[in-house]
Amino acid sequence: MYKEKSVAAVVPAYNEEKLIGRVIETMPDFVDWIVVVDDCSSDRTAQEVAGYCEQDAWGEKLILIRHGENRGVGGAIASGYKWCRDREVDVAAVMAGDAQMDPDDLPALLGCVRLRLVQRTWPVRHSSARVSGRTDFALARVPAELKSFKSGSFYVVPCSSLAEFDPGQ
Numbered sequence: 001m002y003k004e005k006s007v008a009a010v011v012p013a014y015n016e017e018k019l020i021g022r023v024i025e026t027m028p029d030f031v032d033w034i035v036v037v038d039d040c041s042s043d044r045t046a047q048e049v050a051g052y053c054e055q056d057a058w059g060e061k062l063i064l065i066r067h068g069e070n071r072g073v074g075g076a077i078a079s080g081y082k083w084c085r086d087r088e089v090d091v092a093a094v095m096a097g098d099a100q101m102d103p104d105d106l107p108a109l110l111g112c113v114r115l116r117l118v119q120r121t122w123p124v125r126h127s128s129a130r131v132s133g134r135t136d137f138a139l140a141r142v143p144a145e146l147k148s149f150k151s152g153s154f155y156v157v158p159c160s161s162l163a164e165f166d167p168g169q
Contacts, residue, residue, distance in 0.1 A: 001030060002110050005090035008033040009106075010080030012073045013097030017044040022099045024052050024062065028106055035063045035083050036097065037076040045097070 001007065009031045013020055020036065027034050038046040049064045065079050077094055084092040091110060095101045 001032060002091070002107070005110075006032050006088075007110065008035050008080075008084045008089045008092045010077055010084065010092050010094045011036045011097050012039060012076030012080065012094065013037065013041065013045050013049075014039040014070070014073070014076070015041045015043045015045060016097035017041070017048050019099040020045055020048050020097050021052070023095065023097055024049070024058075026099075026103050027095075028103050031061075031106070033061055033063055033084075033087075033089065035065065035080045035092075037065045037079045038067065039072070039076040040067045040070040 007030060009027055011020075011023055011034060013036055016023075024034060024036070036049045038049065046064065046066050049062070052058050053062050053064055063083065065083060067076065067079065071079070080094070081092055093106055093109060095103065095106075
């Protein structure tokens, strides 16, 4: 839970057997669910995640979804969002399975969603020092912590905006 909101990290993964463990192990404690979507990897990504799932320390916090065919990163993210929507998770953040995103950046992103600085029905994409996507605010209104992320791209979406979301589209 983050400020009384349930949080899931959707982790699309394709051939990430060497890095997926780092993503799982460095996930902040406030993340309620880590939803790894293996997109039909040809390596041992799914087996690595399954090994973590079998450990008591992860309990029901770690979820593995396996695609029978490769759907691309968008399809993997959509599957993770669907899992979150179906379980009424409050907020979902996407973190890549290759450990390129710094988990320490999550609180600033989640804070923006919680404070409703982000339009409710569209994800926010952050890449390097800019924020883009369909939003209701000018870059000048973005909190300073959003302008100083260390790495990667994040997508954050309040799951209530996924009520009509159909990953089959």
